[in-house]
Amino acid sequence: MIKFLDLQSQYRKLKPEIDAAIARVIEQAAFIGGEEVTGLEAEFAAYQGAQHAVGVANGTDAIEIILEAFALPAGSEVIVPANSFIASSEAVTRAGHKVVFADVDPVSYTLDIADVRRRITPRTRAIIVVHLYGHPARMDELLALAREHSLKVLEDCAQAHGAEFKNQRVGALGDAGAFSFYPGKNLGAYGDGGAIVTNDAALAKQCRMIANHGRVDKYDHRFEGRNSRLDGLQAAILRAKLPHLDGWVDQRNAIAQIYARELAGVGDLQLPSMAEGGRHAFHLFVVRSQQRDALAVHLKTQDIQTGVHYPIALPKLAAYDYIGQGSEPMFANQADRTLLSLPIGEHLSVAEAQGVVQAVRAFFR
DSSP states (O other): OBOSOOHHHHHHHHHHHHHHHHHHHHHHTOOBSSHHHHHHHHHHHHHHTOSEEEEESOHHHHHHHHHHHHTOOTTOEEEEESSSOTHHHHHHHHTTOEEEEEOBOTTTOSBOHHHHHHHOOTTEEEEEEEOGGGOOOOHHHHHHHHHHTTOEEEEEOTTOTTOEETTEETTSSSSEEEEEOOTTSSSOOSSOOEEEEESOHHHHHHHHHHHBTTEEETTEESSOOOBOOOBHHHHHHHHHHGGGHHHHHHHHHHHHHHHHHHHTTSTTOBOOOOOTTEEOOOSOEEEEOTTHHHHHHHHHHTTBOOBOSOSSOGGGSGGGTTTOOTTSOOHHHHHTTTEEEEOOSTTOOHHHHHHHHHHHHHHHO
16 A cells, blocks of 8 residues: 555654653643743744744634734735635634635646736735645745735645745745644644744734733733643644654655656646745645546555545635635636645655556556
8 A cells, every 4th residue: 555644654763752752741741831832832933934933723723813913904805725725714704804715826736926916905904825735835926916915924834844935934934824733744743733933023922812812921811812722742742753844845855756757748647836946845746637536546446545635626615605706717616626636755665656656657558
C-alpha cells in the first residue's frame, strides 16, 4: 500500500522525542497553558519570522478570532477564494460578515487577483488569502490591491506550514495569519490545534484576549470572549516536530519534482505550479484530469491511496445557495470535478513515488 498519509511512520521515527514531550507535560500536570504553550508560541513566531504567535484551539477559530479582532463594521463583505475548505468562509459568516467568493488561478489555485479586483465594492473590508495546497499566493500584488482599497488581509495558512513568498514565510505578510495544526498538516498535532501569527502587537493582544474569555488577567474580563486554547500536550508535541518541518517540506518538494518531471505530458494531466520565486510547502500535490474518477479507481486497484480536495467548490455547496454564485462561470466551479490529490509527504520513498508515476502512466496508456 502506498499511503496518502502515514502518521504512524512519522511517530515511529520521532518516538523518543514525542514520548518525552508527552511525559514532560504529564509530570508537570501543565495541561492548560504553561511552559509548553508559551515555548511553542515563541518558537513558532521565530520560525514564521513574526513578532507574535498566539496558540488557539484550531485553525477555524484562528480565522474567526482574527476577523473579530479586526473589528470590521457588522455585515462587512469579505472576499474568500472559491476553492478552499469551508473553514475559510464559515468563519466570515460566524463573525457576522458576508462572504463574497472570488475565483482562483488555474495554475497556482490561489486567488485570481483580477477577479478579486472585480469583486471589491464599497462594502468590502477584508480579503482572506488562502495559500492553498501549500502554494504561496502572490502577496505583493494582493497587498498592493488591499492598500489601494484600505482592506485588511488575513492569510489562511492551514496548508502552508513552511511555505515562502520571496524568501519570507507566509503568515505575517498580511495583517495576520491563521494556522491549523490538524494531525494531517505538514506540522500536525495529535488532536486539534491552531495558531495566529502577526507583527501587530495590539492585534496579537486582542486575539489573545478574545481566545481567553476577554481577559487580561485571572478574573479580569474586559469583554466577553470565548474559550479557544491550545493545550499543553499538543504544544509539546508540536515543539518536538517543529525542528523537523523544513526537512519534511524539502522531502515533499523532492517528491513533487519527481512527479513534475515524470508526469509532464502524460494524458490530459494538468500538473501544479512549482511556485517560482517562492517555496511551495506541497501539503498536497493536486493534478487535474477529465478522467479523475476513473484514474482514482485505477490507482486504488494498485494499492495507491488518493484524495480529492475539494470535490465541491465552495459557491456550489448547499450552505451557500443563498449567495447565488454556484452557477457563475468560475474556473473553481468547473475544475472541482477534475481535481485529484496524489500521495505526497516525508513518508514516501523515491521508489514509492516512482510507483505512483508508473501506475498513472499505465492508466493513460
